[in-house]
Amino acid sequence: MTVHTPAPAVGTAPAEGPILMAAEGTAAFESHPRATTDPAARAAASTDRSGYEPATVPDAVVHAESADDVVAALRLAHEHRIPVVPRGAGTGLAGGASAHAGEVVVDVSRMNRILSIDPVEMIAVVEPGVLNAEVNAAAAEHGLFYAPDPASTAICSIGGNIATNAGGMWCAKYGVTRESVLGLRVVLPDGRIVSTGRRTIKGVTGYDLNALFIGSEGTLGIVVEATLRLRPRPVRTETLAAYFDDVEAAGRAASAITAARIQPSILELMDGPTLDAVDRAEGTHHRALGGAFLLAQTDGYGAHLELDAIAEAIAPFATSVHRAADTAEAEALVKARRDAIPSLEQLGRVSIGDIAVPRDRLAEAFKGLEEIAARTGVRIFSVAHAADGNLHPMIVVDPSESITEGPAKAALGEMFRLAKRVGGTLTGEHGVGLLKREWVREELGDTSLELQRAIRDVFDPEHILNRGKAL
């Protein structure tokens, strides 16, 4: 590899213990066959889709093609105490994959093979760089599906899903990533490999290291293989869209579904401003039908009966209810929800909130978000995984503005206070990353944070991996 002398660090790397000089890190990685210091590659690996823009770029990028490449990279990092940022598809929403001068990125996006699918056991073994939608396409050939389906399914990778314990629409019924990952192979910060979990559905030998890695945001190890649990595709799926005067009415309708003891497989909410943005980007006409939108899907042998129950539960709140007549109509409704983030990205720089609240506090949370928008002067667009109480309030600022200071930052902080006030949490499924660190201690408390940092020290005593993130 050609070694470029990188620009000196300008101080945006997370400060935590001594950071090496950039040049020293670059030099050590000269021997890695997959490393590059190409400026374009380094710039491309410097941030994610959180809207965060680092002031510097990493010293080098390792484009790993195998577990051995990852092992070699971490051995070098361990030996020379070089901070490493693990990277997958770069679609994270919290700055977890952002990298700075003095750091080396280990990118696993080329490790993108589906190694095996066992259709009888309903298990897929995959590399971390495979995209979520590719796993689902392969599973569909066997009448199966992989339940965690972030809105970004077409562009996000399984490794990143694992790093953040990603959710999505179907997790209303089928649980988040933790419930669908049976086992992992992980390269530890010193280059050793450990296997966690198993191929069986149940198993309790030892502590649940599998769950510990899931959601650890790349701070404990780099996943090089995952054993995923697939599920039978439902024999029947039914879909409806309902429109409401405003988002509070839609929030009350969602809570009414929960209170009526119904288990939708999808329950998604969008507010009026988001509908406007989607209509503008996609040429659809949702906003004309109401000031808020609720998408509900049921599945299973009694899907049609369960959708009847949903229609009945939301009737007192809705201005209109439309049942999808066929698969094409259903897919168009689901697509509207998936289009929300890309549509908003056409309006400016987007910073996506991710608070989760108790499910009967949804209407209150939406009201609180309106107040935050009024108070801070930022524009907030809201969608929610309503069956889980997980809201994504999206702050949109001018592309020239920062999301890590000024009104956008203030609004993010107020969202956390709002979540806390109603008994909720800072992040439901996107992770803490770089952007939400300052509220972590307040949510977890001193004792929990101390234990978690001590656990990190067990895996990564030198803080090589994703330093300054997550905790």
Added chain:
Amino acid sequence: MTVHTPAPAVGTAPAEGPILMAAEGTAAFESHPRATTDPAARAAASTDRSGYEPATVPDAVVHAESADDVVAALRLAHEHRIPVVPRGAGTGLAGGASAHAGEVVVDVSRMNRILSIDPVEMIAVVEPGVLNAEVNAAAAEHGLFYAPDPASTAICSIGGNIATNAGGMWCAKYGVTRESVLGLRVVLPDGRIVSTGRRTIKGVTGYDLNALFIGSEGTLGIVVEATLRLRPRPVRTETLAAYFDDVEAAGRAASAITAARIQPSILELMDGPTLDAVDRAEGTHHRALGGAFLLAQTDGYGAHLELDAIAEAIAPFATSVHRAADTAEAEALVKARRDAIPSLEQLGRVSIGDIAVPRDRLAEAFKGLEEIAARTGVRIFSVAHAADGNLHPMIVVDPSESITEGPAKAALGEMFRLAKRVGGTLTGEHGVGLLKREWVREELGDTSLELQRAIRDVFDPEHILNRGKAL
């Protein structure tokens, strides 16, 4: 409290680091208002339902009535380095709650209140000593249920369920304890209290300490409060029982249900010898109908249609299929399965295996168990949570015989080899406890075990809690 001078330890306490003299431990706990050295209390707290009989009894028992009592006990233990064995209902099946001379038992079975139920959020907050069936009875008043339902539901407590990550029948569809525990309050070995998890369905701030405590078998802390996720009671439930010539045919039928992409809420298998034992104990007549039994239940809006699909899938294997005509018939069939362990306990000392295997290897596993019985000369009775591939092969020996040596021990070891050979695990839901420790390293591997022990050291550097168990 009155201090009795305990009998000297006779060497059965798990050796791991220095163990205090029994008398010293007793003396330190004199100041605890809930401690007793009454010989009957100490004998009662010395073992569980695993069939293991310790040669000594613990020095004292603390009957905690509050979190403060647990804190006080662990502060004493921490200060004086006294090994503590946490105890709930004492229904464990792996010796995890067994206690010996030199140890003090902290029994939380009197902490048995349901603190609150939120019927809208579908959350129960409970103390650890409340029985599993009591939670379900309280939830039923609100149209809800608590999914993890071990066969011992009437006598096992939530704290023990958490310690072992207990499963049960309904976890075929609804997941194990980990999927139903949202949050915990835990007293650490030094007396500090930490809260884990949250009241919301989703949340990823920090590492998953909640999952780390679940299944840790009392080695990381003592749970004093749990926030449980309840679920809507299904609108409809349908049940059938099928009989087969032998257990291999029943195993093939269970695998056929999985392969047909059907999701039963219960799928339980019993072999002929177990049916004999149940019939003898309960006056039923299952054995006359076949050499193996499969119980299947479906639930939800389309339960009747899904049960049709199950009947179709198993028809090629079954000799007869009986659909329950009403709730009473369905409950009688479920009861037959719940009666299995108590029925076998009438035949002798029972040691319960708990291997889990890939779901399409069930028939092979049953065949392997028959070979183990023939080779070791022990009687093995088998039941299985068939949808999860979790088998409970029960070894029954004469009450005068030990289960920790001789043929019973040899058979347990062979079961582990069998599980390993077909890609399975040592324990699906009962835990390692004292009785399965010697196979843990072989399953986990050196690196994983080393990490897990280092994690234990973070929580319990002095190894005060349940020393010599689990890892």
